[in-house]
Each structure stands twice: as structure tokens, then as C-alpha cells.
């Protein structure tokens with residue numbers, strides 16, 4: 001055991017405000033793990049929300065753990081110290097419950113590294129009655145937990161605030177009754193929003209496609225339905241622990257809305273976290289009061305902040321409190337003068353817009369609902385308010401993308417730059433281009449990904465042309481990583497073995513070798529069009545709508561037809577029942 005490592009953790013806690021430390025033994029312990037660094041994990045508002053929910057019960061003490069940086073991890077290994085939690089520096093393997101918040105596919109490698117270094121039996125099948133229950137929640141657990149199925153006991157599907165309470169009530173009751181592990185898991189699997197992968201065994205056909213899942217006979221013959229909070233007003237969501245060691249170090253985060261009703265057809269978050277819900281302004285005002293005690297800036301969180309119905313009043317409220325503000329996301333078609341002026345008054349120098357595609361045709365395919373006019377209007381409003389820089393997010397390799405659509409990305413950037421110059425704005429345009437990844441529970445879930453060669457050559461072409469224009473900067477994500485992410489996003493349980501071999505051989509770096517060692521073809525996951533009636537790895541789960549709805553949206557995409565946003569009284573997709 002390294003005292004140096006313990007001291008380092010104590011120092012981190014000492015530099016935080018809002019941390020809850022309970023004496024060991026005074027409450028039931030539960031570890032909450034973010035499979036990335038402290039800096040990344042503490043920037044995730046979901047971690048704060050669940051930390052508070054667990055501690056607010058009165059019977060459970062939540063202790064956090066993050067992936068140590070490379071140097072610290074080496075020290076853990078060299079000194080044979082098991083991974084330790086922050087609050088009381090306890091070994092991870094001693095916790096009866098270990099919950100991971102999983103937001104990104106690339107963190108799967110880290111999750112396994114944490115189990116291995118934490119000395120927790122890595123395979124769920126190897127864990128006995130006295131071993132921890134490993135739980136995953138967050139976006140990845142919600143849309144397709146299958147690549148992690150061999151390593152986890154329980155998956156929380158959807159939003160965690162309510163399901164974590166039902167889960168813990170049932171868990172403590174079962175422990176009290178002395179239920180063995182299998183019976184405990186069967187009982188937990190009855191909770192709405194809880195998926196226990198071991199009770200759903202995939203059967204594969206000779207061609208490698210899933211033929212069916214064999215469900216445990218004690219479980220109902222229905223899909224596991226995602227949980228979501230109907231009334232956000234019941235659950236305030238804001239920064240709980242303030243620390244300077246995060247991406248948002250100078251900000252107090254407040255969630256203003258959840259879900260998005262815009263129906264962009266590529267957007268997993270839009271499909272898996274609908275319907276759109278907003279927090280009452282009065283509740284956010286309480287958050288702003290708390291923010292004033294701790295920080296000078298408020299970070300507004302939500303899928304599309306400019307869609308918040310009382311956005312101008314909210315901005316005014318923040319400025320009147322003597323605070324500045326920042327936003328997670330904007331839509332070019334719902335920017336208001338009040339919002340732009342508040343951002344300018346807060347010192348913002350960049351407006352970030354996400355047209356996602358260059359041609360209006362392609363924006364119709366993906367149902368983005370943004371026109372060039374919206375972009376120009378938003379840029380003019382920002383320029384006039386004193387926000388000069390423009391950042392554009394777009395994708396390459398979208399379904400049915402033609403050479404004209406690629407040219408249109410270049411044209412869009414030129415038009416934006418011309419427009420800025422017309423306005424007398426000489427600032428930089430930054431274009432960020434990411435490969436499109438088809439995601440589960442979207443109308444594009446059946447489609448192959450565009451080939452890496454094609455995506456790379458199109459990216460290179462755009463970069464070469466736009467390099468010639470002064471004041472334009474092109475940022476591209478390394479396609480290699482996007483392709484690993486894509487395999488994992490729509491992968492099945494067989495990838496578990498690949499992940500495990502990779503995790504023991506340098507993580508992401510060991511991916512290719514692990515695929516080879518396990519004779520798994522990446523092409524099968526990346527480039528194979530799925531049949532419309534194929535059993536998909538995530539078919540045990542339901543987001544509240546059925547496959548026919550997604551297929552209808554896919555046909556709308558092919559016909560370049562617009563799907564209007566969610567609206568009051570709508571029952572179109574099946575999510576809003578009451």
C-alpha cells in the first residue's frame with residue numbers, strides 16, 4: 001500500500017467544496033466510478049447528480065473513483081496498491097456495489113483497466129456471493145451495453161435518479177433476506193429500467209448474425225424499458241462538488257432542460273433521451289443563487305439551450321445576479337438577441353453552430369432543420385454583439401453523401417467567411433469535421449458506415465481546399481478512433497473478449513491485435529448493412545418507440561422529408577403515453 005497515493009487522494013478531496021465524507025461503517029458503501037480521469041469525470045454533471053442521489057438516501061455513502069493518470073496508475077501497479085476511492089481511500093474491491101457512469105465508447109477500455117487494477121474479478125460469471133455487483137449506467141449503458149455484458153452484473157437503462165433509488169431499496173431488502181447472488185439479480189431484473197445481461201443469452205446463426213436471445217423463464221417476455229424523469233422539477237441538477245480541476249473549473253453547472261425534441265435523425269441522444277423537458281425558471285433561479293456563493297460564472301447544460309422557452313429571462317436573471325454565463329449548445333434557428341448579448345457580456349468570443357452538413361439536401365436527410373439563412377442570421381447577431389469567431393460542426397460520411405455534398409461543405413465555409421467579411425468581421429472560422437457514426441436507436445441504425453478510405457480521402461480533400469482560404473481553420477478527428485467507436489457502438493457481446501485482450505495489452509493501442517487474436521472481423525460491425533428484421537444486439541431494450549417508427553423515419557430520410565419537432569399533446573413515437 002502506497003501512503004503517497006493515499007495522500008494524493010486526500011489532497012484532491014481537501015481542494016473540493018461540497019464533498020460528503022462519511023466515516024467507514026456508518027453507512028452502506030457504494031463506489032461511483034467514472035472510467036476516465038478526475039478532470040474529465042468531474043466535468044460530467046451526471047456524476048454530480050448520481051452522487052447526490054445516492055448520498056441523499058441517508059443509508060448509503062457514495063465514494064468516487066476515477067482513472068488515475070498514467071504515472072499514478074504505474075505507481076499503483078508498482079506498489080501493488082489496489083485502486084482507492086477518493087473520500088476514504090478504500091480499496092475498490094471492498095465495495096459491495098460498484099457503479100460506473102459510462103458516457104463514451106472509448107472509455108470501455110478504461111472500465112476494464114479499472115476492474116483489473118482494482119482487483120475486482122473482471123468477468124461477471126466469475127463473481128460469487130461475496131464479490132461486488134458491477135453496475136453500469138449513462139448513455140452507453142442505455143443505447144447498447146452488449147460489448148460490456150460479460151463484465152457487468154446490472155445495467156441501468158435511461159435516467160438514473162429514480163431507478164437508483166428502486167435499485168438500492170430492492171438490493172438492501174434482498175441482502176436482508178440473505179438472497180444468493182442469482183436470486184438477487186433476478187429480483188433486481190424485475191425493476192423497470194434494469195437490465196441484467198446474463199439473463200438474456202444471444203444465440204448466433206452460422207453467418208454470425210444474432211438469431212435470437214434466450215431469456216430467463218422467470219422474466220417477462222417484454223423489452224426492458226428505459227426510465228426517464230417525467231417531472232424534472234423534482235430533481236434539481238447542478239454542480240454538487242466544486243473543484244478547480246475540471247474542464248469547467250470556473251463555472252457552476254446548472255441543467256436547464258433534458259431531452260431534445262428536434263428529431264435530428266443521426267442523434268442518439270435525441271432518440272434515447274426524449275421527450276424534451278424543461279426545468280421551471282424558479283428552480284434554476286435557486287441554482288443561480290447557489291452559484292453566486294461559489295463561482296462567478298454559470299454553465300447552462302442541456303441538449304439545445306437556445307430552445308429553452310424562457311431563455312432571455314434566464315440570461316437576464318444570471319446577469320442581474322452579477323454573474324457571467326456559458327452554454328453547452330446552441331441552435332442557429334433559435335438564437336435570441338437576449339442570449340447572444342448575454343454571451344457577449346460574459347466575454348464569449350466564439351459562437352459555435354452545428355449545421356452538421358454543408359448542403360441543404362443533406363440537412364433535410366438528417367432532419368437538421370437549419371438553413372444557410374439561419375447560419376447567416378446567427379453569425380450577424382453574434383458579430384453585432386461583439387462575438388467575432390465562428391466555429392462550425394459538421395460531419396462527413398453521412399448516409400447517401402455524394403461528391404456534391406462534400407463540395408457543399410467547402411462552399412458553406414466560403415459562404416460563412418464571405419458573410420463575415422461583408423459584416424466587417426475579420427475573425428477566424430473554425431470547421432470541426434467528424435466522421436458520421438451510425439448509432440443504435442436512430443433511423444440510421446441499419447446502415448453501414450462509410451469506408452475509412454473514403455472518409456479519409458474526403459477529409460483530406462476538404463482540408464487541402466480550405467487551407468487556401470485565409471482565416472479558415474479545419475479540425476478533424478482521427479478517423480481511426482471513430483471506427484473503433486463505431487464497432488463498439490453497434491457491437492455485440494462477442495466484442496467483450498476483444499476488449500479484455502486489448503485492455504490487458506495497452507488498451508486502445510492493443511485493439512487491432514486483439515481483433516486478430518480473437519478472429520473478429522471489424523468489417524462485420526462497420527460495413528454490413530443490417531436487415532430490417534435482423535435481431536440487433538440492443539433489441540432487449542426499448543426506448544419507448546418501436547422499430548416501425550424508426551423505419552418510417554428512415555424512409556422519411558430517404559425521401560428528404562421533414563419531421564416536425566415534438567409538440568404538446570403529440571403521441572407520435574410512443575414515448576409520451578399519458
Ligand code: SF4
Pocket residue numbers: 260261262263264267269270303304331
Ligand atoms: S438539436 Fe438535433 S443534434 Fe442537437 S440534441 Fe437535438 S436532436 Fe440532437
Ligand code: SF4
Pocket residue numbers: 261274275276565566567568570571572573574575576
Ligand atoms: S410522443 Fe411526440 S412529443 Fe412525445 S417524444 Fe414522441 S414525438 Fe416527442
